[in-house]
Amino acid sequence: MIGIINLNKEIKKCHKCRLSETGINALCGEGNQNANLMLIAQAPGEKEDREGRMFIGPSGKVLDKLLIKADINRKEIYMTNLIKCMLPKNRKPKQDEIKVCSDYLNEEIKLVNPKILVPLGYYAIKYIFEKYAVSFPSKQEFHTICGNPIVVENKIIFPLQHPASILYDNSREDEMIKNYRKMKILLMNCK
Numbered sequence: 029m030i031g032i033i034n035l036n037k038e039i040k041k042c043h044k045c046r047l048s049e050t051g052i053n054a055l056c057g058e059g060n061q062n063a064n065l066m067l068i069a070q071a072p073g074e075k076e077d078r079e080g081r082m083f084i085g086p087s088g089k090v091l092d093k094l095l096i097k098a099d100i101n102r103k104e105i106y107m108t109n110l111i112k113c114m115l116p117k118n119r120k121p122k123q124d125e126i127k128v129c130s131d132y133l134n135e136e137i138k139l140v141n142p143k144i145l146v147p148l149g150y151y152a153i154k155y156i157f158e159k160y161a162v163s164f165p166s167k168q169e170f171h172t173i174c175g176n177p178i179v180v181e182n183k184i185i186f187p188l189q190h191p192a193s194i195l196y197d198n199s200r201e202d203e204m205i206k207n208y209r210k211m212k213i214l215l216m217n218c219k
């Protein structure tokens with residue numbers, strides 16, 4: 029798909045914000061460019077930044093395990109980030125960084141045109157909810173939206189906790205496995 033190739037070239041040479049000075053690689057999306065489902069994570073981690081690949085660090089291992097349990101192959105889906113460059117010391121993204129970098133995500137959504145958008149974690153979910161004018165809950169109620177699909181325009185938004193959250197609190201593992209299996213059902217239903 030020529031559109032994605034050109035977009036990725038732009039991402040790789042981007043210097044539109046301060047994050048280009050601290051990271052090694054700006055990460056482009058990966059996977060099936062005709063996918064029905066797009067996973068949207070927050071930003072690359074250290075290993076991803078070093079090697080220029082999506083989800084290859086500790087959270088990638090968790091993601092792989094969850095995908096296997098849900099019987100989803102990475103080749104069936106498209107994976108990308110809200111912020112394309114690593115956030116130093118894993119800090120939170122700043123509003124100006126989200127504003128400038130989300131143009132790339134918007135373009136990817138247009139080009140891949142997936143039926144299901146799966147934002148992972150607080151910032152990606154907040155961004156996608158605001159983009160599609162879905163009301164966003166308070167921080168205290170945030171957990172209640174994860175795992176509940178929302179239909180907007182011609183898409184389904186299926187917000188999920190970031191796989192990395194299991195690394196800090198594995199009491200959520202069963203719930204995450206259940207939600208990834210729900211994601212498989214959504215994927216099968218849109219074929």
Ligand code: SF4
Binds near residue numbers: 042044112
């Ligand atoms: S984070 Fe996004 S906008 Fe900032 S330099 Fe990287 S690719 Fe460009």
